[in-house]
Amino acid sequence: MFVSVNGARLYFDVEGAGLVPDGPAMRERPTLLLLHGGPGADHSIHKPVFSALTDVAQVVYLDHRGNGRSEGDDPADWTLAQWGDDVRAFCEALGIERPVVCGTSFGGFVAQAYATRHPDHPGALILASTAAHFDFEETFAAFERLGGPEVRAAAEGYWRTPSSESRARYREICVPYYWASADSPPDWLGRAKMRDDVAIHFNGPANEQGRMDFRNDLARITCPVLVLSGTLDPITPPVFSDVIAEHLTNAPITFQRFVGAGHGIMGDETEAGLAAIRSFIRDLDG
Numbered sequence: 650m651f652v653s654v655n656g657a658r659l660y661f662d663v664e665g666a667g668l669v670p671d672g673p674a675m676r677e678r679p680t681l682l683l684l685h686g687g688p689g690a691d692h693s694i695h696k697p698v699f700s701a702l703t704d705v706a707q708v709v710y711l712d713h714r715g716n717g718r719s720e721g722d723d724p725a726d727w728t729l730a731q732w733g734d735d736v737r738a739f740c741e742a743l744g745i746e747r748p749v750v751c752g753t754s755f756g757g758f759v760a761q762a763y764a765t766r767h768p769d770h771p772g773a774l775i776l777a778s779t780a781a782h783f784d785f786e787e788t789f790a791a792f793e794r795l796g797g798p799e800v801r802a803a804a805e806g807y808w809r810t811p812s813s814e815s816r817a818r819y820r821e822i823c824v825p826y827y828w829a830s831a832d833s834p835p836d837w838l839g840r841a842k843m844r845d846d847v848a849i850h851f852n853g854p855a856n857e858q859g860r861m862d863f864r865n866d867l868a869r870i871t872c873p874v875l876v877l878s879g880t881l882d883p884i885t886p887p888v889f890s891d892v893i894a895e896h897l898t899n900a901p902i903t904f905q906r907f908v909g910a911g912h913g914i915m916g917d918e919t920e921a922g923l924a925a926i927r928s929f930i931r932d933l934d935g
Contacts, residue, residue: 654738655731657721660712661739662692665703679772679930680745681706684713684736686754686778688727689848691717694837695753698915701923705930706749711739713759717842724850729861733762737770747772749930754778754885754912755851758861765866773933774870774900775926777877778912780889781863781896785809785854791883795826804883811849811856829881829911867896875903875929879910879917903929 651658668675681702683695692710702708713732714721721727736759740748750771752760757779764771785808793801800822807819828835852858874897878890887906894904905925910917 652739652742654714654735654742657714657719657726657735659714659720659735659739660692660718661743662710664700664708664710665706667707679706679933680709680748681926681930682709682711682736682740682745682748682750684711684750684752684756684759685716686756687716687844687848688713688755688851689716689844689846690755691842693717693841695915696837698919698923702927702930705927709743709745709748711736713756715847716844724846727847727850728857729758729762730766732759733764733766736760736763737767740770749773749775749933751775751777751926752779753915758858758863761863761867764870764872765863768869768871771870771872773873773875773929775875775877775929776890776893777922778879778882778885778890778914779893780885781867781893783858783861784889785859787886787888788884791886792823792826795881795883796823800826808853811853813845813849816845816849823883826883827912828916829879829909830917835913835916864892864896867893867900868898870897870900873901873903873929873933875905875925877905877907877914877922877925879907879912879914881909882912884912 685692685694691712712719714735715727750760757776764774789801789805792804803818803822807815876890876894878887880887894902907914907918915922
């Protein structure tokens with residue numbers, strides 16, 4: 650399905666009912682809005698795992714502007730400010746109030762842009778495997794700890810000089826280290842609609858990823874926040890989540906670290922990850 654948001658048609662999908670029978674009345678479930686990683690991926694990376702959460706929420710999947718099936722091909726609009734503003738406008742277009750916005754990886758950057766620019770809008774946030782500020786040296790060191798000098802070199806090659814060639818090498822050598830327990834790449838890597846041009850435009854110290862810094866602005870957030878991190882995450886090492894929690898000075902925080910999980914928490918610790926999110930949503934709903 651498509652909806653026009655801030656001059657672009659954005660693709661979204663929905664699973665689960667927003668209203669459910671509860672005796673003689675209809676009860677409204679929270680809306681869980683999923684913001685996918687990347688940039689340059691799509692919402693399918695959340696399927697089918699997040700479908701299990703339809704027992705506690707209506708689950709809404711969104712492809713960011715310029716990503717996946719969404720339109721918006723002007724690189725001038727591929728910014729965290731625009732993507733964050735799109736989240737609020739998307740909710741307003743669909744009549745979603747007080748959403749529980751879950752951002753994973755790059756989606757967590759967008760979630761922070763949205764929440765710091767519109768702090769009165771979210772009902773709650775879930776920030777998984779993400780960062781408020783990107784310390785590339787920490788990332789390179791984490792890759793080296795997991796895979797040695799060759800893996801570090803491939804990571805540095807892409808992040809320092811993003812290009813089609815360096816990204817292809819990164820995908821081959823580094824991406825397998827996103828999951829601590831996977832014997833083979835997850836199915837979504839084959840089915841996701843990838844946009845390398847968006848990633849190359851955004852990634853790296855010289856691009857917006859290197860300039861982003863939400864640390865001071867996180868104090869504007871007052872809604873409940875669930876922070877999730879994996880101890881073996883090479884892209885956003887655990888210290889990145891520590892920094893987020895440290896700067897959420899005015900928000901009720903639930904922090905869960907998954908020992909032995911990588912960047913893909915929901916792949917390495919599917920049931921535990923779902924349980925953490927389900928418990929967080931139930932507490933909100935209660």
